[in-house]
Amino acid sequence: MSETANRLLTFAVPKGRILDEALPVMARAGVVPESAFHDKADRSLSFACEAADMRIIRVRAFDVATFVAFGAAQVGIVGSDVIEEFNYSELYAPVDLDIGHCRLSVAEPAEGNPAPLGNASHLRVATKYPNITSRHFERQGVQAECVKLNGAMELAPSLGLAGRIVDLVSTGRTLQQNGLVEKERIMDISARLIVNRVALKTDPRVAALVERFRANAVKDAA
Ligand SMILES: Nc1ncnc2c1ncn2[C@@H]1O[C@H](COP(=O)(O)OP(=O)(O)OP(=O)(O)O)[C@@H](O)[C@H]1O
Numbered sequence: 437m438s439e440t441a442n443r444l445l446t447f448a449v450p451k452g453r454i455l456d457e458a459l460p461v462m463a464r465a466g467v468v469p470e471s472a473f474h475d476k477a478d479r480s481l482s483f484a485c486e487a488a489d490m491r492i493i494r495v496r497a498f499d500v501a502t503f504v505a506f507g508a509a510q511v512g513i514v515g516s517d518v519i520e521e522f523n524y525s526e527l528y529a530p531v532d533l534d535i536g537h538c539r540l541s542v543a544e545p546a547e548g549n550p551a552p553l554g555n556a557s558h559l560r561v562a563t564k565y566p567n568i569t570s571r572h573f574e575r576q577g578v579q580a581e582c583v584k585l586n587g588a589m590e591l592a593p594s595l596g597l598a599g600r601i602v603d604l605v606s607t608g609r610t611l612q613q614n615g616l617v618e619k620e621r622i623m624d625i626s627a628r629l630i631v632n633r634v635a636l637k638t639d640p641r642v643a644a645l646v647e648r649f650r651a652n653a654v655k656d657a658a
C-alpha cells in the first residue's frame with residue numbers, strides 16, 4: 437500500500453448552521469461520522485467515520501478553508517463567501533453543493549442619510565469580510581475603511597461604529613429587526629466542496645471523493 441493510502445483522510449466541516457444541511461449530502465457521498473459526532477455533550481473535535489481511512493474534524497467556518505489550504509485537512513465543506521474572502525490559491529472548489537444559500541450585501545440604516553457613495557472618498561464599513569468589502573468598494577472608486585467584527589454587525593450603524601455594514605442576508609429578518617435596509621447585493625452564496633490542490637494530485641482518494649460528491653450534486657461550480 438502507498439504512503440498516502442495509509443494516512444487518514446481528513447474532512448473538515450463547519451460546526452454551525454451549514455452542518456445540518458451538509459450531513460445528508462455527505463452521507464450520499466459515503467462520508468458518515470461515528471455516532472459521537474451527534475452527541476451535543478461530546479467535546480471532541482475529531483471523529484472517526486464509517487470509512488476506516490477517514491476522519492471528520494469540526495471547526496469554525498473560516499477555519500475550514502484554512503485547514504484545507506494548508507493541507508492539514510484534504511477536503512472540506514464551506515460557504516463560497518469564505519472561499520472568496522480568503523482567496524487561497526491552494527484551494528480548489530470543484531462542486532457546488534446547492535445548500536447554505538444566502539447572499540452578501542451592503543446594508544445601511546432605514547432612517548437617516550449616510551453620505552452618498554459618489555461623494556464619499558472614504559467610507560467606514562463594519563464587516564466580517566474586509567477583503568471582499570474593500571474589493572467591492574474599490575470597483576466603485578471608493579476607499580472603504582473596514583472595521584472587522586465577528587458577528588452582530590447589525591449593531592454597528594445604530595451605535596456609531598460604522599455607517600454601513602456588509603453581511604450575510606437570507607430572509608432579511610435580522611436587517612429588518614435592527615432598523616437596516618439592504619442596499620446592494622455583492623454576491624450570491626452557496627456551500628462548496630473544497631479540496632487541497634496538492635492532495636488532489638497526490639492522493640487518489642481525494643479525486644474519488646470529488647467524483648462521489650459530483651455525482652450527487654445538482655450543479656458543478658465553474
Ligand atoms: N442566514 C444564513 N442563511 C444561510 N446560510 C448562511 C446564513 N448565514 C451564514 N450562512 C452560511 O453559513 C456559513 C456559516 O456557517 P456555520 O454557521 O456553519 O459556521 P460557524 O462555524 O458556526 O461560523 P462562525 O465562525 O460564525 O461561528 C457562512 O459562511 C455562510 O456560507
Ligand SMILES: O=P(O)(O)OC[C@H]1O[C@H](OP(=O)(O)OP(=O)(O)O)[C@H](O)[C@@H]1O
Nearest residue numbers: 587588603604605606607608609610611
Ligand atoms: O437574513 P437572515 O435570515 O436574518 O439571516 C442573516 C443573519 O444570519 C447570519 O448570522 P448568524 O445567525 O449565522 O449569526 P452570527 O451573527 O453568529 O454570524 C448573518 O450574519 C445575519 O446576521
